[in-house]
Amino acid sequence: MARPETISRSDLLARLTGVFRSVGYEGASLALLARETGLAKAALYHRFPGGKEEMAHAVLNDVGRDMAVTVLRRLDGAGSPRQKLSAMRDGVVEFYDGGKLSCLADLFSVEGVPDAIRSPLAGGIHAWMAAIARVVEQAGVGPDEAVRRAEDAVVRVEGALVVSRALGSAMPFHRTMERLVDDLLA
Amino acid sequence: MARPETISRSDLLARLTGVFRSVGYEGASLALLARETGLAKAALYHRFPGGKEEMAHAVLNDVGRDMAVTVLRRLDGAGSPRQKLSAMRDGVVEFYDGGKLSCLADLFSVEGVPDAIRSPLAGGIHAWMAAIARVVEQAGVGPDEAVRRAEDAVVRVEGALVVSRALGSAMPFHRTMERLVDDLLA
DNA sequence: GTCTATAGCCCGATAGAC
DNA sequence: GTCTATCGGGCTATAGAC
Known part of the structure; x- marks a missing residue:
């Protein structure tokens, strides 16, 4: 558990999912996504170079896996x-x-x-x-x-x-x- | 039928409805609404001083009336x-x-x-x-x-x-x- | 891997001529 | 009642320091 200031990918995905699932794709601005994850916009781009579309895609995959299990x-x-x-x-x-x-x-x-x-x-x-x-x-x-x-x-x-x-x-x-x-x- | 260059309110509402109903509220940008109605943004504001929110409200009322009839x-x-x-x-x-x-x-x-x-x-x-x-x-x-x-x-x-x-x-x-x-x- | 700062664009909204 | 032109701001995305 070194570097506690770095949010884990699963926690990050969960936060992103929460935003997309409540306000939809167009409503999910990068400012909102950054605020809800506690990361700066540039940090989000570091994890998801494809930007908002890549984030939504990752969220979709994650939710799909969750749905498969649940x-x-x-x-x-x-x-x-x-x-x-x-x-x-x-x-x-x-x-x-x-x-x-x-x-x-x-x-x-x-x-x-x-x-x-x-x-x-x-x-x-x-x-x-x-x-x-x-x-x-x-x-x-x-x-x-x-x-x-x-x-x-x-x-x-x-x-x-x-x-x-x-x-x-x-x-x-x-x-x-x-x-x-x-x-x-x- | 004077001034054929002025779109009637019902035609205008039908066009606005088409946009809101296909792309949703956040997806309906004023640029898109203007393009689909053939009016400039300023002309839309002349008819709907409350802007996009008033347009959506008018569309909702119009669709509600249509639904009541149909x-x-x-x-x-x-x-x-x-x-x-x-x-x-x-x-x-x-x-x-x-x-x-x-x-x-x-x-x-x-x-x-x-x-x-x-x-x-x-x-x-x-x-x-x-x-x-x-x-x-x-x-x-x-x-x-x-x-x-x-x-x-x-x-x-x-x-x-x-x-x-x-x-x-x-x-x-x-x-x-x-x-x-x-x-x-x- | 995070941050601040900012570029460049499109957003909603308005001014003012015609 | 329409238009062109523009404003201020939020948008997505990036540059570059740490």
Whole structure:
């Protein structure tokens, strides 16, 4: 733990993530990113020579890894389909802090955000839907219907986050999460 | 029709709406707004002395009126609940151009957008949910369940728009719209 | 690897002629 | 009611000392 004045890359990424996830890509000015990380702008450029776009890309990768651990991984391995889907739902609630955090697929998919940031979003969403569909199929649902339900589940999560943010209340998100598993297995 | 070089307020609002709805509040620079309307920045300030914030507010009011006509009004008057909800769904498809347009409740609810713009969003969403719930109740569904389904319908519309935008495909939106009415009346 | 200072540009907003 | 020209400031990004 030498040089305690040097912030670790994971701490730094967590701070950057917090900014991008609350104000979006265009709202995340370098001044704000510097203030929230405690670093000078030049120090941020030392760590991310590509500037804001590279920071957003790193944040996207980091959030993707976090999502893989907190949400996707819970759909793997042993356990009944209901157990795994319930574990995923708990992971979703944790990942979005009970509906208080926005999804990067929402904030980063807006026109004007660089394509290098927007393009990877589709893959993440497809991976999530595919992982859900696989477990729903394990519950005995036909492949096409499983894919349809998985898409609907992701649609509901994204929509619940938007509605909760616009209403300033986490209740729509929690009500949506309450029914997510039952509707996938209905 | 004197002075054809003067753009009408409704045409002007439509152009402004197009910009805000595609790039969001922070992405809508005055240079872009001026370019898309064909007016100089100073001319925009003549019509909207409050600047960008007043333009966004006017756009919000205009889109709200459009939504009231294209979506909400179809839930009133005669017809069976299914007929009215189907008409609303068709209005939603039209209003969001088959899933290609974003919802202002999504774009304008992000942190950093002025409160005067963010605050009115909640009322619009509540009004929409209430109008749906009223028709679902007319179909014989209990009040609490009707409110729950109405919230879920709005959640699905918002989520389908986000997922479609992030995937670059209108298919999730259309699949969601296909099932909207049946699920409200199930 | 961090900092201060600053370049150069685009931002929102305004002055003033027509 | 429109325009050109411009202001002050915040933006992304960089230079260079330590």
